[in-house]
Each structure stands twice: as structure tokens, then as C-alpha cells.
Amino acid sequence: MPGTKPMFQNSQNFAEVYFQTAAGVELRNPLKIVRPVGESYQVSAPVIEGYLLISQPGPKTRIMGTSPAWLRLIYDRIGSLRIYQGLDDIIGEGIKLKNGAQPEQVAPVTLPAAPSKFYFQVDETGIGEQVKNLSAFVPQEPTKQTSLLCLSADDIHELKATDLDLANVFKLDGIEAASDKCAAATGQASDKERQDKTNALQNQSLCLLEHALIEVSKAIVCLSEDQDRNRELIDGLVMNERQMLEAIKTLIK
Structure with missing residues (x-):
């Protein structure tokens, strides 16, 4: 109407x-x-x-x-960012991630200057892609922990010289295969040279394995705890990596 x-x-x-x-x-x-x-x-x-x-x-x-x-x-x-300087660094330096301009973004991070060195993304599966933009790095998964490995040209050369499959070294089930490659790489040398090279390769493998164990351990910790109610506990465990690594070494002896 x-x-x-x-x-x-x-x-x-x-x-x-x-x-x-x-x-x-x-x-x-x-x-x-x-x-x-x-x-x-x-x-x-x-x-x-x-x-x-x-x-x-x-x-x-x-x-x-x-x-x-x-x-x-x-x-x-928001997750975290940790930078490891070379293969011998098992502690790393934590860098706090901050909110960006948008609710779903973190602010870009300026990575510490490292002349003649290169940054690579790394996790328990191995060494990943090289970081190209050092002045505005943004993690692909900003709500998780991101680890970066800073390597010199000599570090990269040594890794290539070992002929190791880094992905297998970082996977816990690839330790035996990595050891086999260490042995194969020294087959034509004298006993002393073979032993020296084997020791060097095993040390590098152990260092890579330590990084992998740390990453796996932190993942287990974060999955096992309520991240909202026990965040301080998680942060304490993650930051105290040296004791964590020593405990792991004791368990696997």
C-alpha cells in the first residue's frame, strides 16, 4: 500500500x-x-x-x-628470528620481530652487516635459499621461528668440497648416509690423510646435526606447551640452547 x-x-x-x-x-x-x-x-x-x-x-x-x-x-x-654465524655457532643471536603496518605483517628486518658473507635460510631439513634482500628481510612464516645461517665464501667452499648431501645431514634419518659419504670421499687417500679428512667431515656433519637437533627440539617444545599461557617458559627453554644441546648429546651417547 x-x-x-x-x-x-x-x-x-x-x-x-x-x-x-x-x-x-x-x-x-x-x-x-x-x-x-x-x-x-x-x-x-x-x-x-x-x-x-x-x-x-x-x-x-x-x-x-x-x-x-x-x-x-x-x-x-609473532615468531622469532635467530641468526647463526658460521657452522660452529650453535647458540646464535636472537632478533625480535615486530608488528608491521598491517595486522597480518611483521616489519622488515635489517640483517647485521656481514661483509663477504652470505645469509641462508636453514631448518631441520637443511640449508635453504640464500637471502637476497638484507636490508628488508621478511620471514616466509612470521608466526614461527626462522633461522638464518651466515656463511663466508670459504665456508661454502668447504661444504661443497665435502660432497655431503646437506638435506640428509639435517634429517635425523640421514645420519648414516652422510657417514657413508664421508667414508667414500676419503677412499683414495693415505691412512693419515683419510683419517684427517674423515675427522673434518664428521666434525662438519656433527655441527650441522647439532643445528638440526636444536631446531627439532624447539619445535617439540613449542608443540608441547600452551604458547599463550606458558610463553615465558618456552622462551626460557628456547634461549637456553646450550643446556638443551648438552642434554641431547648425553641422551644419544
Whole structure:
């Protein structure tokens, strides 16, 4: 009929937005948005210090419906960055990652100057890609731990000279294969030369293995603990790598 108003005209509804971790821990108070039914509204994810946005349901611009809406924006803790200087460094230097301009980004990191050296990404599977942009490095997985290995040209030459499959050295089930390659590489030398070369190769293999054990151990620790409630405990365990490594060595003797 002429002059009849739509049924929901002037009626209002609301949407509540929650800012939580995947475990349901509230990172800030919920935001309640009240709008007339049929009107558009924005769901904006804020930057929360120490956390990154990993999941946002639906579009940012929504239409207020006839039923209330409850929306969860999921965040995860920012990960960490650790740099190892050469194959002998089993402690490394921790660099804190910070929030970037967007809720899902970390700020780029300027890596320490290392003349005539090269940075490589490294994890329990082996040495990965070389880092090209030293002035603005951004981890591929910023909510996890990222490890970088800084090598000189001599380090790289020595690694190539060993003819070791680094991926196998870093995998715990590849230790025996790596040892076989050490033996094969010394087959044509004298007994003393063969022993010296074997010792050198085994030392390099052990150093690589130590890095792998540390990475695996930290992964186990982080999976075993509630990262939100026991973060200080995790940080303490991860930072205390030397004792962790000594414990591992004792267990595998």
C-alpha cells in the first residue's frame, strides 16, 4: 500500500567482533557494532602488538542483517628470528620481530652487516635459499621461528668440497648416509690423510646435526606447551640452547 514502510525500517541490530587466538584467548575487549538493518558496516582488524592476524571471516564490508552476528578474528603470536654465524655457532643471536603496518605483517628486518658473507635460510631439513634482500628481510612464516645461517665464501667452499648431501645431514634419518659419504670421499687417500679428512667431515656433519637437533627440539617444545599461557617458559627453554644441546648429546651417547 502507498506510504507503507518496510517492515525493518528504523530497526537496528548488532554484530560483535572478537579478537582471539585459535585457543580462544581474548586479546582485547570485543567490539560491538550497532547499525540499522540493511546498512553496511566495516569489520577492521587492528594491529595487536606481538600478534599477527591469521584468519578473518568473510568480507570486511558487510550488511547488517535481521539476526545478530558474532565474528572471530584469529591472531597468532609473532615468531622469532635467530641468526647463526658460521657452522660452529650453535647458540646464535636472537632478533625480535615486530608488528608491521598491517595486522597480518611483521616489519622488515635489517640483517647485521656481514661483509663477504652470505645469509641462508636453514631448518631441520637443511640449508635453504640464500637471502637476497638484507636490508628488508621478511620471514616466509612470521608466526614461527626462522633461522638464518651466515656463511663466508670459504665456508661454502668447504661444504661443497665435502660432497655431503646437506638435506640428509639435517634429517635425523640421514645420519648414516652422510657417514657413508664421508667414508667414500676419503677412499683414495693415505691412512693419515683419510683419517684427517674423515675427522673434518664428521666434525662438519656433527655441527650441522647439532643445528638440526636444536631446531627439532624447539619445535617439540613449542608443540608441547600452551604458547599463550606458558610463553615465558618456552622462551626460557628456547634461549637456553646450550643446556638443551648438552642434554641431547648425553641422551644419544
